[in-house]
Amino acid sequence: MMRVMAPVKLAPAAPGHAEHNEPPALHERAMDNLRYIRETMERSSSFTGISGWGQVAIGVTALAAAVLAAQQATVKSWLAVWFVEAMFSLLIAGWSMDRKARAAGLPLFSGPGRKVAFSLSPPLLAGALLTAVLYRAGSTNSIPGMWLLLYGTGVVTGGMFSVPVVPVMGLCFMTLGAAALFAPAFLANWFLALGFGILHITFGVIIARRYGG
Numbered sequence: 001m002m003r004v005m006a007p008v009k010l011a012p013a014a015p016g017h018a019e020h021n022e023p024p025a026l027h028e029r030a031m032d033n034l035r036y037i038r039e040t041m042e043r044s045s046s047f048t049g050i051s052g053w054g055q056v057a058i059g060v061t062a063l064a065a066a067v068l069a070a071q072q073a074t075v076k077s078w079l080a081v082w083f084v085e086a087m088f089s090l091l092i093a094g095w096s097m098d099r100k101a102r103a104a105g106l107p108l109f110s111g112p113g114r115k116v117a118f119s120l121s122p123p124l125l126a127g128a129l130l131t132a133v134l135y136r137a138g139s140t141n142s143i144p145g146m147w148l149l150l151y152g153t154g155v156v157t158g159g160m161f162s163v164p165v166v167p168v169m170g171l172c173f174m175t176l177g178a179a180a181l182f183a184p185a186f187l188a189n190w191f192l193a194l195g196f197g198i199l200h201i202t203f204g205v206i207i208a209r210r211y212g213g
């Protein structure tokens with residue numbers, strides 16, 4: 001014969017039992033975690049270590065270089081002035097970005113930082129090689145436009161991993177470079193002043209004010 005089991009009575013949950021308190025607490029912790037993850041991803045998705053005031057300093061030295069280069073009697077000495085300026089600008093950029101990153105407590109060569117560097121380096125290297133080629137070919141009038149165009153290309157590609165204003169700056173450099181390629185030769189040096197000088201100063205101030213120095 002089959003036995004009929006007596007129904008088991010469950011004791012009522014005590015007031016204030018954990019099952020009434022845990023779901024809200026778990027939900028709050030989950031929302032806090034999601035908020036932290038979202039903020040971390042937003043910070044890590046773009047490189048904010050570009051120093052606006054560093055860009056301003058680069059622009060000021062570029063204007064001085066343009067004035068000095070205009071006084072040179074030979075193309076070789078003119079190129080020498082701008083090469084010294086390029087090296088000096090790299091030092092300023094590296095020092096200013098390192099200082100800004102340290103002040104913010106962020107790694108300079110984070111994921112986005114490496115992407116910016118790797119995107120900017122190939123156009124700069126191509127510009128250096130093409131400068132030698134154009135100098136040997138006697139086509140030095142094309143060098144300023146080529147510099148501006150390739151530098152702008154690197155800034156656009158690298159700026160995709162940085163703050164939004166950086167790609168805009170790159171597009172301005174590219175536009176100026178394209179115009180310099182078809183401009184009269186006597187304006188070439190002043191196109192460099194307008195690009196590496198005025199554009200760096202203008203966008204440097206914007207970056208400094210909007211993105212903390």
